[in-house]
Amino acid sequence: MVLDRINRRGGYGSGGVDRAVALSAVSLREDSDLLKKLILLIFLSVSLGVLGARSGLSFHQATAISIFSASVLGTLFFWNFRLTFAFFGTSILLVTKTIDLENLVQFASLEVILFLVGMMVLVGLLKDSGFFAWLVSLILRMRKLTADKFIVLIIMISAILTCAVDEVTAIIFIVAAVFEICDYFEVDPTPFLIISVLATNIGSSGTVLGNPIGILIATKSGLTFEDFITRAFPLMLICMLVLIAIVRRWYRPTIRQLQERMDEFGANDLLIKLISVPPEKELKVSLAIFGVTLFFISLHHRMELFFGLKPNTILLIIPLLSSGCVMAWKWRKAREFIEKDVEWWTLLFFLLLFAQAGTLKYTGATDVMARSLANFAGNSLNALIGIVLWIATIGSSLLDNVVLVAAFIPVIQGFGAMDINLQPLWWALLFGGCFGGNITVIGSTANIVALGILEKERNIHIAFLRWFWIGLTVGAVSACIVWLALIFLPFYR
Numbered sequence: 001m002v003l004d005r006i007n008r009r010g011g012y013g014s015g016g017v018d019r020a021v022a023l024s025a026v027s028l029r030e031d032s033d034l035l036k037k038l039i040l041l042i043f044l045s046v047s048l049g050v051l052g053a054r055s056g057l058s059f060h061q062a063t064a065i066s067i068f069s070a071s072v073l074g075t076l077f078f079w080n081f082r083l084t085f086a087f088f089g090t091s092i093l094l095v096t097k098t099i100d101l102e103n104l105v106q107f108a109s110l111e112v113i114l115f116l117v118g119m120m121v122l123v124g125l126l127k128d129s130g131f132f133a134w135l136v137s138l139i140l141r142m143r144k145l146t147a148d149k150f151i152v153l154i155i156m157i158s159a160i161l162t163c164a165v166d167e168v169t170a171i172i173f174i175v176a177a178v179f180e181i182c183d184y185f186e187v188d189p190t191p192f193l194i195i196s197v198l199a200t201n202i203g204s205s206g207t208v209l210g211n212p213i214g215i216l217i218a219t220k221s222g223l224t225f226e227d228f229i230t231r232a233f234p235l236m237l238i239c240m241l242v243l244i245a246i247v248r249r250w251y252r253p254t255i256r257q258l259q260e261r262m263d264e265f266g267a268n269d270l271l272i273k274l275i276s277v278p279p280e281k282e283l284k285v286s287l288a289i290f291g292v293t294l295f296f297i298s299l300h301h302r303m304e305l306f307f308g309l310k311p312n313t314i315l316l317i318i319p320l321l322s323s324g325c326v327m328a329w330k331w332r333k334a335r336e337f338i339e340k341d342v343e344w345w346t347l348l349f350f351l352l353l354f355a356q357a358g359t360l361k362y363t364g365a366t367d368v369m370a371r372s373l374a375n376f377a378g379n380s381l382n383a384l385i386g387i388v389l390w391i392a393t394i395g396s397s398l399l400d401n402v403v404l405v406a407a408f409i410p411v412i413q414g415f416g417a418m419d420i421n422l423q424p425l426w427w428a429l430l431f432g433g434c435f436g437g438n439i440t441v442i443g444s445t446a447n448i449v450a451l452g453i454l455e456k457e458r459n460i461h462i463a464f465l466r467w468f469w470i471g472l473t474v475g476a477v478s479a480c481i482v483w484l485a486l487i488f489l490p491f492y493r
Contacts, residue, residue, distance in 0.1 A: 107358020118319025392432025
């Protein structure tokens with residue numbers, strides 16, 4: 001009867017019954033797959049808890065491991081429902097008295113969340129003032145544009161822009177630039193999009209601002225913005241140059257094809273096609289606010305010492321002050337900045353995830369893990385650097401890097417009780433978390449966003465292996481460069 005009504009309404013037309021049956025079968029298969037994943041998730045999470053209890057862990061330690069594992073697996077199996085698992089898991093931790101409410105709030109890392117809120121408001125201001133449209137126009141209107149120059153330019157801009165804003169915002173506007181020039185020269189944008197994402201993930205390691213794991217590590221380790229500029233940024237630049245060399249060889253036929261199209265169309269004609277967006281007064285004021293914010297963030301450690309404030313106090317205050325000024329200046333759009341430009345879904349997930357990771361530390365589970373890893377490495381710092389780097393690199397290729405880093409931070413803090421130098425381990429975690437995102441299509445948020453835009457705008461799907469081989473090459477080579485630097489350069493000790 002239901003199918004008859006569908007046919008009478010013209011929903012399916014001829015053959016409507018068959019299509020309805022087919023759709024119903026697809027829906028049943030999808031439900032069956034979801035149920036299998038859920039059963040697997042529960043089995044693995046409970047098994048880890050039971051295994052931990054049999055290994056001598058207390059009830060609360062085993063519970064913390066089981067719940068955190070469920071949240072991690074929930075992120076892997078049910079990406080769109082990851083917040084659901086975070087809610088359930090946090091509730092169970094409180095009900096079982098694995099952690100109390102006061103400590104849960106303490107471990108939620110509100111300083112990281114508030115910092116990200118402030119920076120998201122500032123990025124929203126830049127979007128509203130037309131900064132990214134102006135920047136894209138400025139880049140693409142450069143004279144004597146060649147295919148090689150375009151590759152170098154797109155890599156450099158992707159990496160540096162990510163250092164200044166964040167990987168997701170940067171990739172959205174870089175993809176727009178890639179589409180613009182590829183459409184004009186009638187070439188496939190896919191290789192150039194892959195290149196820009198690889199550069200974005202590498203660039204996200206250069207500063208505190210490039211990736212949420214940067215600010216998370218900075219607040220937990222005591223590393224300052226200056227530390228990132230003097231230690232992380234140079235390594236990022238080296239890896240960026242290596243990326244240029246790799247992709248110029250890997251995509252040589254594609255670059256040659258683009259050059260042929262440029263020669264055919266005439267590169268100077270591109271200047272006529274592109275829209276020039278002059279920097280208006282509003283844009284200049286927005287850039288001034290953002291520039292002043294970056295300037296004071298870079299000096300936060302010196303200012304905290306001068307005023308006798310606790311570490312990271314100025315780091316948190318500056319984005320909040322700047323975003324407050326933005327909302328006072330743009331008061332008609334203040335609500336829009338908060339509601340639309342702040343990713344509350346993501347931030348709430350981070351908050352609960354950080355609290356769950358903190359529970360591992362609160363129960364002492366991470367101390368047990370730290371001792372086990374230290375014993376496995378023979379208490380060798382160089383061996384620990386390699387272990388942390390490659391676990392972070394491989395793990396971030398399978399999971400969201402924030403999830404992995406949040407889990408590993410308490411473990412590294414546990415090494416501190418063993419009189420182990422933690423600084424190179426923090427850098428290993430940072431670079432592994434960022435570079436591992438290049439290996440697979442789901443390795444980072446920037447990857448997922450870029451591929452989503454490609455499928456939506458061009459109806460192009462990138463096969464797993466097409467991404468994997470170039471991503472694995474870039475990720476492994478970049479990680480090896482960092483590994484050698486952390487082991488042989490005293491600068492990172």
